[in-house]
Every structure is written in C-alpha cells, then in structure tokens.
Amino acid sequence: MKTAIAEHVHDGDTVVIEGFTHLICFAAGHEIIRQRRRDLTLARLTPDLIYDQMIAAGCAKKLVFSWAGNPGVGSLHAFRRAVEGKGPALEIEEYSHFGMVARFQAGAARLPFWTIRDYAGTDLPRVNPQIRSVTCPYTGEALATVPALNPDVTIVHAQRADAAGNTQIWGLVGVQKEAAFASQRVIVVAEELVDTAVIRADPNRTLIPGLVVSAVVVEPWGAHPSYAQGFYDRDNDFYVAWEAISRDPAKLATYLDEYVYGLPDRAAYLARNPGLTRRLQARAQVCAGVNYGF
Amino acid sequence: MKTAIAEHVHDGDTVVIEGFTHLICFAAGHEIIRQRRRDLTLARLTPDLIYDQMIAAGCAKKLVFSWAGNPGVGSLHAFRRAVEGKGPALEIEEYSHFGMVARFQAGAARLPFWTIRDYAGTDLPRVNPQIRSVTCPYTGEALATVPALNPDVTIVHAQRADAAGNTQIWGLVGVQKEAAFASQRVIVVAEELVDTAVIRADPNRTLIPGLVVSAVVVEPWGAHPSYAQGFYDRDNDFYVAWEAISRDPAKLATYLDEYVYGLPDRAAYLARNPGLTRRLQARAQVCAGVNYGF
C-alpha cells in the first residue's frame, strides 16, 4: 500500500476512492493521510467518513460530491465546519447522485459530457455552472448535461483480484467500473489475491480488467469500517461513534493520531481494534456456480 | 410460445430478437413465421439466419441493422435478394454496431438520443439521415448522435429465469439488457425455469428484472442453431449449410415448409433433427460460487 500510494497519488491530484457504502477503501485513505498528501481534489458520490477524515487531516483542497452525510446517523462534521466557515476553507463542486454517476460514465466513455433528464426546477444549476444543457437533434427538447470526470487516480477495493489486476466484485458495485475506466491510473486493493485461473473460471464476474489497472495491493479488512460482502459486515457502531468524534475537532485529531498517524499500516490498525474481526466476520452463504462449458 | 407470440407480437410492430451470436431465439422467430405476422420492422445488430428466414417468409417490411452476413460463412441471401432488387422489396435503416448499441442505450435510458464519437469521414450519415450531431456544451466540438430505439417487443433468450421473469444470463450478454429496458413489451424465453430462490442466491447474475418482463416461455434448445453457454454449442454446420439453402429461393422455401410451417413447435423441430442434442450438448465446466453472507 505504501508504495502504491507513493507512486500513484501525488499532491494536487484528483483522487477518487469509490464504493457506495460497500467496499470503501479506508486503508488507502489512511495511507494518503499518513503520507501527508496536500491540495487533493477529492471526488466521490458520498464523501463518507473517509473523506471527512482526509478533510480533517488537511489533504483536501476541493470536494466533488452528491451526498455528504453519515448514512442513517448524522453529519460529516469536518466537512460541515469547512463549508460553514468554522474550519479551514474547502472548495466544493456539487451534483446529484445521477449527475455524479453520469460524470463517471462520460469519463469512462471518453466523451466530454453526458446527457441526463434532471435538474429542471432545482437550484443546483444556479450554484454549479458546470451543469449545462444540450438540445436534442431529434425532438428539439433541452436536456441537462454534466461534464466528464477523469480522475488522476481511482482506488477501488475488491473482494478478489489476480496479480495483473483482473478484478471481481459482487454485492453492490456502485460506479467502480465507470470510475476505473475514467481514470488515468487505477489502484485495486483486494481482500484476496487469487490465481488468474479463479478469474478465468467465471469471467462474467470480472468488473475491472487488468489492462486498466496500475497497481494491485492485497489488504485484508482494508475497507473497515465499510464492508466487503462475503468477507465482513459494515461496522455500524463505528459510523454511529463518528458523530461524536467528528463533532469535536480535538477528539477527531486524537482519533487520527491514534488510528492513522500512530500506526504503520492496516495490520497494526487491526491489532489496535481487538475483537473487530471476530465481531464483523461474515457468515458463509455461498451461491452455486454456473456452467461455462460448450 | 404460441400464446406469448400471439399476445405480444402484432402486425406492424417493431420486433427485436437480440443476442450477439449467443442466445438468438430461433424458436420465437419460427413461431412468428408460423403465425404469419406481416409488416414487421425487424431490428438487431446482426440479422443472422433468423431474420433471413423471416425476410424470406414475408414477415418483414423493414430491417434495422449494423452487420448483415453469415458470420465466417458468407451472405444472408434472402436479405441480399431483397436489397439487390432481385426479390420482394425491403426498406433498410443501417448503422454500425456502436450506433445500434447506442440506440438501445438511449432507449433503455428513455433519452431521445445517444452521443458517440463515430462516423467522421464515413459515407453512412449521407445514406442515413437519422445519424446527426450535437455540439458539446463544454468543448464546442461536434459529436455524432443516433436516435433512441424503443421496440414494441423484444425477445430475449436466456439460460434461466423464474416465473416472474427475473432472468440470468452468462457468457456473451450483447445488448440484451439495454434492448429489454428499451422495449414496451419483453418476452423472455428460458432454457430452464428455476425457483426464485435460485435467482436470489446470486443476484449479481441477474441481467433482466421481472418487472420489465411481459411473458416467460420455457423452451429448451430454443436458440438452436445459435447456442446457449453451458447448455449446447453453436451448430456451425447448419450456419455453413445455410449458404446453399438461402442462395436458392426454392431450397429456402422447402426449408421453411419442412422445419417451420410443417412443424407445430420446438419439440417437433428437435424430433425433426435426430442426433442434434447428442451432437451439440455442452460438457460440464462449472465455476465455483461466491459468498453473499455478511
């Protein structure tokens, strides 16, 4: 992880750590904080706790997002302090989920924009000049457009990948495929490194091909407190706890000291959280395979 | 099959039987021929033998396509006779594969058009006025557009589906998902009817949800001479044989009499082709399952 972040994430980059609730790579975010990257443009649909931590750690110059809350719990207070003028400044560029998804689709297709039927009547285009419109060459109607998002680096957490970066994900897949294809560089962080034969045995399961991947990191439990279907559950208790931690800048600083700066890597993080793996370990519910013969 | 076609395929409809080489539903095409549907607009990327047969049988008023040949063998002669003025007239509307895929994407997203970087320098826009262009609201460059394709009915052949039409496909998936979502009505023809529990055991495998499906037909070997991964191989010998059959209108008429009009259903078709199932039966090469537990 150290080398992958050092090589592929640079100051000033546009960085995407995707994953919708599922497979959010906290391990990569923590390493970026440890390596003290600065002036990053952080983009993802839901900044979630990981970007709140990176904002608090001073990594972010700008945030591009569509929903900035702590799902089912409350606020991302480091983000709120910045935007409400009670903390270090943070530029924001805001869309809806569909708008962000469409930006990644355009990026993945290497088109300059994507067309969606959205934003009519809302105030969002008034505060975001990047939301524009095109006229349909067939019906003459006006439709909304969003610009392509092509990150410098996208980090995708996955259940398994081979050494070449051929990556398989199941459960919620969010916009990881689009973000990876849209990106200049891609880091895949896998729960499990598997032989290519495992990938080739079920090719329809492959979400991201190795030919777009720059680096593969094997990091078990690397998504905690997010989750990995079939590996471990979401740590909802920590998400609840974050409300109190992030509300108090001092508490937040202490958290970063103890769980990020103060630790060398994810293995140490797990050691620092005794009982975690036992508490969240997934039970087995394995599906049947399908026949690829002919 | 009889009822599904009778209820959902009407004279004058735009009909899509999709499947790229894989899972082309010949059983449905034959039933449409038997029920003597007329004035259909047939749309598919590759008309393949099934549309050549439907053209020869007089079902088609118009063909919308992107590659009209017999893959690796030669021509679709009924199609060629019509277009070369040596047979009953047939309107054509022609795109490239990307153009047809994009038309289904626009249809599935219920947008009036789709944008692609294509056709610059080619003669296709000169002969197809439906290929137009938009100006990017960000870069100012001109990009090609194709109009949405929203069929009246789309027929998708699948390895398995439940009674509600929740459909799982593996191997080549072509544009079936987009065609189904773009369509007013959808008929799913499955090799195997499975309990919903089988679908729910591996939800990432589901390509088409039951909520867009109008009818489910169970028709083993319904794709022959096309194939179904894990069930039976492509009948390449028949594709080769079609060259001689379709080249001679008399031979083609005889084929339709013996294998379509002269037979009540697919079961009779299989009986009429002794040794077929033994020759093409797929060998078992089953992949491992994945864990959906948490």
Add this chain to the structure above:
Amino acid sequence: MMASVAARELADGEVVFVGIGLPNLACNLARATHAPNLVLIYESGAVGAVPERLPVSIGDPALVTGSLMVCGMADVFQCFLQNGRIEVGFLGGAQVDRWGNINTTVIGDYAHPKVRLPGSGGASEIAAHARRTLVMAKLDPRAFPADVDFLTSPGHRCRGVPRRDLGLPGAGPVKVITDKAILEAHPTSGELVLAALYPGVSADEVRAGVGWPLVVRTTLLEVAPPSARDLQLLRDVLDPKKLFLRG
C-alpha cells in the same frame, strides 16, 4: 404512526424506490401486511430486496443477500428511474415548502450556509422521475416554510414555474405525511392543503406547524390510527431497537 400511514399508500406489486429510516419501515410494514409483492429498489443497486434486518444504510449488505438483482448505479438511475419504472418514491428533508419543494442542501445562503445539509443524493431525480412521490416530515414552522431556502427536489411549483412547464415526467409529491396530518397537493394550483387529520389533532395545531396560511379542505378526513397488528409488527419485529421509531 407515520410509518403505518405511509404503508397504506402502497399497493401490492408496486415498484418503490426506498430511502432509509421511516420510508424503509413503511415499506417493510406494507410487505408484512397487505403488499407482500412490493418490489423494493434502493439507489445502491439492490432490486427486490428482502432485508432480514432493518438496514441502517441504503447500502446495507442485508439488502443484497437474497435480492432479485444487484445492478450498478448507472442502471439504477438510467434504466429504472429515468426509464420511468419507479411507481412510488419516498422523500424527506429539512424543509418542505408550500408547493412540495424540498430542501436537503443548505439552510441559509448556499455560499455561506447557516447549516450545511447532505445535499441531493438521489432525491432530485426521484422527485423528477418517480410516477408519484410521498413526502414524510414532522410538522414545524421551520421545517415547513412558504419557500425553501434551496430547491433541491422539485415539487408542484418551482420558483414560480408550474411543474407541468418544467417537463418533469413524474406527478410529484401527491401526499405529505406528517406526524399530525396528511397534506395533499391542490389538483390545479399544486399548493399543499390540509386533507386529513390524525385522531385528536385539530386543524389549528397543523396550521401552527406550517409557515404559510394553510388552506383546509372543506371535507376533512380523519386518519385511522395504526392497527394493533401494525404497532406490534413495527415495535417487536421491524424496529425492535427503536432505531427509527420514536414514541
């Protein structure tokens, strides 16, 4: 009470775009009672979910396990929502105004907000594309201003422009389910009017919770209280930990 009232709005077999919290409770109550074939779709990509536990987030693993389909978010928004396959969408927010517009973005000025809220998420497209939407919010004059500070999700009249002139495919918020009453959109003006009261609630109490002169329907209905069965299901089965039920 709100969850139980919302559940009654769902017909069996309908396709519902579900949010977290009370809407999720309402949907699961409906599934457990009169609408066993309700199809729950979450913006996270879970289709036909049958959560065995109350999901804390819309991306909960329990929504995936045993669902009918899991798809990418591009499909959720393009093929389901924009395609018009969603019959009912649930919305809530910090502010709901006279026209059913919703604000989940900022209180105060966008550039210098008093309170920064999460933002749209999928709400603006649900408000635009779901065939109809149901809004759930507790009455409070600050929560029900005459006009929202920021218009995140379009209702029946947006900054003076009638919904029909905005080319929005869906019918918009047909009902606003509060903790004291149900407001409905006036068929022509689109203004929210008082349509039904919860047992023991007066029209004045509702007026006091709304930041504009609330029009009251001439024939005011009384909302039936939750059945014993509903309450038992909600308290003992669906939300035993009282994650979302309060009182």
Add this chain to the structure above:
Amino acid sequence: MMASVAARELADGEVVFVGIGLPNLACNLARATHAPNLVLIYESGAVGAVPERLPVSIGDPALVTGSLMVCGMADVFQCFLQNGRIEVGFLGGAQVDRWGNINTTVIGDYAHPKVRLPGSGGASEIAAHARRTLVMAKLDPRAFPADVDFLTSPGHRCRGVPRRDLGLPGAGPVKVITDKAILEAHPTSGELVLAALYPGVSADEVRAGVGWPLVVRTTLLEVAPPSARDLQLLRDVLDPKKLFLRG
C-alpha cells in the same frame, strides 16, 4: 503467409481487437510464438480470450470459456474502444482504396447496389478509435480501387479531407498486408505506397493488383518468409481443418 506476416506486427502485451479469419489466426500465432501476453478482445464482449479451438464466429463459446472478462457490447464500444484502450485493430474488406479507406457495405450505388455486402459491424469504430489498424486483403484491381464505392471505415484521406481534420483519435491503417506485398501509408499524404515485397514477387505484379498508379518506395524491403515453426503451427495446430488457410 499473410497470417505469419501480420503476427510479426504484434508486440507482446498489446491489446488487440480481433476479427474472425486470418486476423484471428495471426493473433493466435503471435500468442503461440513471440507474444504470449497478447490481450485479445472480441467485439462480442470476450476480453483476454484463450480459444481452445479456432473460433468460426467472433461470438464463439470458446472465446468466453476461460477468458479474463465478459462484458456487454456497450462496454466494448464505450469503455474499451472509444476509451482508447485498443492498441491494434484488424480490418479487411471487399475494397481498400488508395488512402486506406475500406468498403464493406456495397459495390455500386447504395440505393441500387450491384453487390450488397454485410456493412460496417464494428469496423467503422475500430478504424476511428484503435491506436493503429492493420488491414489484410488479397491484391486485385477490383479489391484495390483508387476510391471505394462506399466509405465504411475511414483511412488517411476521406473524400478529400485529411484524417487529421476529421478528429479521429486513432492513427488509422499503418500497414496493408496483402498476399504479395506490404503497403504502407505515406507519412504526410497518407497515400498507400509499396513498402515491402514477398520473396519472388516483383513490383509490377503488385502494381497490376492495384487500381491506381502505385508509388514504390526507393528502399524496397523484402518480407522474410514464414518460419518453419510458424508454418507448422498454422497448419497442424491453429487451423488444421484449413478453415481460413488457403494454400
């Protein structure tokens, strides 16, 4: 011979968009010899295919079994091809003209064709987006006219407009591999010129197979014949049934 010559054009590890027939043979020959890590992508959606039999069609089940990834065709064209991930694309056609434009649509007039050909398929987008393309066709004045009857796939100059003015991302057809010689695009004009001859072939024989006054490079190279290994692989292993090899 053509397959063997084409195979030499492929570097190990390159991402190749493969068509059926000779291009497929060339790719599998390259994989069996100097380019074991060639990534074969078929427009049908098979990525990193390792066909255990010679595929008769680009949708052959053998391309799926054991491949690295199977994706929908929307991904093939948007995320791989239009995205610029394809390094080499193979093309062929009934007509290849002086500028490397290809016709696979009609011989004669489009509305009243003498011969109706299959059409573009994915060829026009491969010609536009692959970083470079290799064209394979047998010499014949009818197959190599000065200008194609119908321009299906753009080369270096389309109806008078230079490729660079068309905004086409790829470099276009860098080499045309025939049964007698290799033609290459002139670096500035984009016109196909004679670059290399097969053993025992004269420039005049090649001129006779081309429908325009063919320019011949001053330094004309001779193409090395296929190695014994190549011939043995092609005849005994890759195409034992002679499906695509003729002579």
